[in-house]
Amino acid sequence: xxxxxxxxxxxxxxxxxxxxxxxxxQILKSRTGTDPVYIMEVCGGHTHAIFRxxxxxxxxxxxxxxxxxxxxxxxxxxxxxxxxxxLAHMPGMIFTxxxxxxxxxxxxESLLQAKxxxxxxxxxxxxxxxxxxxxxxxDRQVVxxxxxxxxxxxxxxxxxxxxxxxxxxxxxMFCNHITIIPTIKAILDxxxxxxxxxxxxxxVSMVIGNSSYRFIAEHYKKPLVIAGFEPLDILHGxxxxxxxxxxxRTEIENQYNRVVPDGGNTVALDAIGKVFELREFFEWRGxxxxxxxxxxxxxEYADFDAERRFxxxxxKIADPKSCQCGEVLKGVIKPWDCKVFGRECTPETxxxxxxxxxxxxxxxxxxxxxxxxxxxxRAMVKEMA
Amino acid sequence: MSSxxxxxxxxxxxxxxxxxxxxTITLAHGGGGKAMHDLIDDVFLxxxxxxGESPLEDQARLSLxxxxxxxxxxxxxxxxxxxxxxxxxxxxxxKLAICGTVNDLAVGGAIPLYxxxxxxxxxxxxxxxxxxxxxxxxxxxxxxxxxxVTGDTxxxxxxxxxxLFINTAGVGVIRAGxxxxxxxxxxxxxxxxxxVLGDHGAAILNARxxxxxxTPIESDCASLHxxxxxxxxxxxxxxxxxxxxxxxxxxxxxxxxxxxQVGIEIYEDRTPIRSEVxxxxxxxxLDPLYLANxxxxxCVVPSEDAEAALAAMKSHPLGTEAANIGEVNDHRPGRVVMxxxxxxxxxxxxxxxxxxxxxx
Numbered sequence: 001x002x003x004x005x006x007x008x009x010x011x012x013x014x015x016x017x018x019x020x021x022x023x024x025x026q027i028l029k030s031r032t033g034t035d036p037v038y039i040m041e042v043c044g045g046h047t048h049a050i051f052r053x054x055x056x057x058x059x060x061x062x063x064x065x066x067x068x069x070x071x072x073x074x075x076x077x078x079x080x081x082x083x084x085x086x087l088a089h090m091p092g093m094i095f096t097x098x099x100x101x102x103x104x105x106x107x108x109e110s111l112l113q114a115k116x117x118x119x120x121x122x123x124x125x126x127x128x129x130x131x132x133x134x135x136x137x138x139d140r141q142v143v144x145x146x147x148x149x150x151x152x153x154x155x156x157x158x159x160x161x162x163x164x165x166x167x168x169x170x171x172x173m174f175c176n177h178i179t180i181i182p183t184i185k186a187i188l189d190x191x192x193x194x195x196x197x198x199x200x201x202x203x204v205s206m207v208i209g210n211s212s213y214r215f216i217a218e219h220y221k222k223p224l225v226i227a228g229f230e231p232l233d234i235l236h237g238x239x240x241x242x243x244x245x246x247x248x249r250t251e252i253e254n255q256y257n258r259v260v261p262d263g264g265n266t267v268a269l270d271a272i273g274k275v276f277e278l279r280e281f282f283e284w285r286g287x288x289x290x291x292x293x294x295x296x297x298x299x300e301y302a303d304f305d306a307e308r309r310f311x312x313x314x315x316k317i318a319d320p321k322s323c324q325c326g327e328v329l330k331g332v333i334k335p336w337d338c339k340v341f342g343r344e345c346t347p348e349t350x351x352x353x354x355x356x357x358x359x360x361x362x363x364x365x366x367x368x369x370x371x372x373x374x375x376x377x378r379a380m381v382k383e384m385a
Numbered sequence: 386m387s388s389x390x391x392x393x394x395x396x397x398x399x400x401x402x403x404x405x406x407x408x409t410i411t412l413a414h415g416g417g418g419k420a421m422h423d424l425i426d427d428v429f430l431x432x433x434x435x436x437g438e439s440p441l442e443d444q445a446r447l448s449l450x451x452x453x454x455x456x457x458x459x460x461x462x463x464x465x466x467x468x469x470x471x472x473x474x475x476x477x478x479x480k481l482a483i484c485g486t487v488n489d490l491a492v493g494g495a496i497p498l499y500x501x502x503x504x505x506x507x508x509x510x511x512x513x514x515x516x517x518x519x520x521x522x523x524x525x526x527x528x529x530x531x532x533x534v535t536g537d538t539x540x541x542x543x544x545x546x547x548x549l550f551i552n553t554a555g556v557g558v559i560r561a562g563x564x565x566x567x568x569x570x571x572x573x574x575x576x577x578x579x580x581v582l583g584d585h586g587a588a589i590l591n592a593r594x595x596x597x598x599x600t601p602i603e604s605d606c607a608s609l610h611x612x613x614x615x616x617x618x619x620x621x622x623x624x625x626x627x628x629x630x631x632x633x634x635x636x637x638x639x640x641x642x643x644x645x646q647v648g649i650e651i652y653e654d655r656t657p658i659r660s661e662v663x664x665x666x667x668x669x670x671l672d673p674l675y676l677a678n679x680x681x682x683x684c685v686v687p688s689e690d691a692e693a694a695l696a697a698m699k700s701h702p703l704g705t706e707a708a709n710i711g712e713v714n715d716h717r718p719g720r721v722v723m724x725x726x727x728x729x730x731x732x733x734x735x736x737x738x739x740x741x742x743x744x745x
Contacts, residue, residue, distance in 0.1 A: 010728040048670070054729020099741030100670075112738075125669075125742060231727040347737040358670070368731045 007230030044071030044359030066331030209264030415540025586676030
């Protein structure tokens, strides 16, 4: 932990905060209007760390963090959860999933509820655990709920490659992997977005490298700094973004160069390239369909594609009307401005997926959030009740 | 319902050891006939009834005068233990079933005295597993100075329970003058813990085997009555004690804040957590504040008695790593806040459901 503790040093944090306190007023002074500097962290891991360490409570007025769509659990549409539940209820099925996907609400059941209602749903820590379960249960079908950005895509791809090599016949993936670049592009194309820069995702960039982000700086004229997940990484990354804004630069910079190579990870990219191909359309919770933002398995690995092996309902289920997940994801409103935040929608009874995972902006605000705001919101809710 | 001991000794028959010759428990062992008689005799009596001198009836008979000599109120508690796996580094379900109930009595300021033990066994459980659990229970009870005086055995069909469930109830006597309460925390009080947090939760998760981490994390499972006795003798003004089991210290702190209508502020850099447990939580995306403990108490004491309370705990083997982790305030009643090592602040709320590992 000594290595990690270096990235949680409060003295170094104070130094960076001092610098940030100088930069923010400088930026605000140089432009018209009263809007704060908006910086979006795309990655759910960043959102979690920001709340876990109280980073947001340390920032000065005049800078606001927007917690973007980087939690793959949160952006999963309800229809896809229903498909998971349908697969899980098939006779003889063992449905395996990462832990935090268990609570995501479908239109009727979550996977946790499906398990309580008799489905054999098992929590695993990696797709390889799922493959092991398949080998241990040759008379059952085992489906792994594959989801996540490029961070988790390589482990899924390598597991499929291994399953094929070992000739495992009763194993397949329900593929819900999504890819980051079209997502950022969709956000930037959104007309109601106010954004001055990005903290780029560290884990994703470890796989894809940093050249894929160039269009953000060149075409959209926004700075992006790839940042790690320790609190000092986040403060350092924010400082680097602010410095670019203050100096009028828009570049792609890499704060996390101890982990992220410029060219990405070629082994991981090769595996991804073999197993996956882009889907033309993929639905996102709260954001609608984003072209080429999802992947599915190539024809060569169709035997391992649960969508092709089994019949799933594949229905489109509209998000509850009262939910404003999309507006929260784009930073148009803060979680506590949502009509149902903290009332109908709580971590105990999530309506929107952003309230499910601790990487979701709403759950993070509810559990770790800005103390004054949360208190005021709850007080208000109490009064109204 | 029959007492474990009573079943075997009915009609004054002599006890025979080594009667159970099969390797697994079957429904016959819960049927009330010879197989059950043999199981109780061979497994439970051997473990619990060493002297063979206690009078055996359908119920335990406890001397009122002995009880009233120790204090002025009776404490009575029950808890069921359903842990998987049954064996884990640092203990097994039997040790847990004794320590947990002893601690539930002790945190109320009671001297733990008598326990019951009811087991629900899934058919197919190896007899040797049950024997080992019973022996551990007996040894743990002896160490804690409590006696298992009554019990019950049921065997259920495969799938009706998960290997073995144990219920223990306990009786103790609360010393005169001791009045601990969750609603008694006052602004200015300090919050103490008797050592590192989250070991039990991490050990159980690790022992489930899915992660196969080689990190040696052992459960902190222990009977805390000795430590609590030392603390209450040194600091009779102690306001509240609770063992931080399921839900971890975060849950207990929230219960105090809610019941006492006070705010609580704790400090991450003063909260003792083993580096192995921190690393384990980092990998899985869990928060050690919510991990279960089986040998840790939260104490609320007036600030002027904090040093004496810490010294009393540190003088006991189960409190050498005791720490002052925060204080009670009147800022936001019902709210627990943590000052992070990084200098930020965050809310420590009640956990919703169980902690689920994050995706990445």
